[in-house]
Ligand SMILES: Nc1nc2c(ncn2[C@@H]2O[C@H](COP(=O)(O)OP(=O)(O)OP(=O)(O)O)[C@@H](O)[C@H]2O)c(=O)[nH]1
Ligand SMILES: [Mg+2]
């Protein structure tokens with residue numbers, strides 16, 4: 534039995550990148566996956582058999598995480614493409630995206646785009662607004678000229694040996710960024726996935742591209758997000774800079790709202806934790822509570 538990673542899924546065929554030989558093998562899933570209610574997806578580690586032209590996937594190895602839209606498994610990091618304008622920067626949406634990524638145990642990286650479309654003053658304000666994310670230990674790519682060679686190269690270096698997805702608001706520049714990394718990519722992908730999807734409500738075709746010794750996927754953008762899967766006990770753990778200080782809160786399981794002796798609130802007051810992050814936290818907590826009432 535051999536092992537590998539599914540890097541492409543097309544009409545019931547799965548292209549598996551062999552872990553040892555780096556060979557690309559076209560496979561089909563063994564018949565009883567469907568009966569067991571399992572569907573292999575891109576990013577899955579599989580054990581498979583191959584003798585002739587076509588291999589057979591026998592087992593899926595356990596996933597560390599997976600996304601539904603698009604279906605990808607075992608993601609290491611997400612490049613959160615965030616535009617300064619068109620669509621306008623929103624710390625609320627950015628934090629919501631980050632919370633969803635943290636919930637899936639994926640490492641977020643922030644990449645600012647469209648700095649060229651705003652004034653120097655506006656840009657400096659934005660950099661200030663982003664500076665607090667360093668406290669959460671997030672890596673940030675924030676040059677005014679988003680796609681300058683040095684910065685694009687620095688991003689590319691993060692891909693090695695990892696599975697990376699590009700995510701973010703529709704129109705933020707995900708595909709443009711990928712295009713700058715490798716001009717051949719998006720030309721080949723966008724039209725294909727569209728034609729394959731026509732009239733279907735099921736999963737999209739996704740592929741992972743090999744870039745800089747890693748695997749990278751573009752994802753479709755969105756205009757809004759919900760926090761449906763997250764409960765209020767989990768939420769504070771999805772803000773890494775809160776987690777850093779919460780051990781010093783007076784109460785274990787402190788929600789950092791009205792509890793006395795809350796270290797997180799103290800850090801907000803002293804400016805170590807960004808006020809906007811904390812305000813967005815309270816906002817999301819409210820939102821989660823309101824889902825409870827609705828359902
Ligand atoms: N001026 C400027 N335009 C940009 C920049 N980044 C992206 N754009 C433009 O913004 C538009 C949207 O970019 P896309 O790359 O398609 O955005 P996307 O995030 O892939 O959008 P979806 O696929 O809908 O999620 C395109 O017209 C790009 O040329 C930038 O840094 N500066
Ligand atoms: Mg796109």
Ligand SMILES: [Zn+2]
Pocket residue numbers: 779782783787788789790792794795796797798
């Ligand atoms: Zn607290």
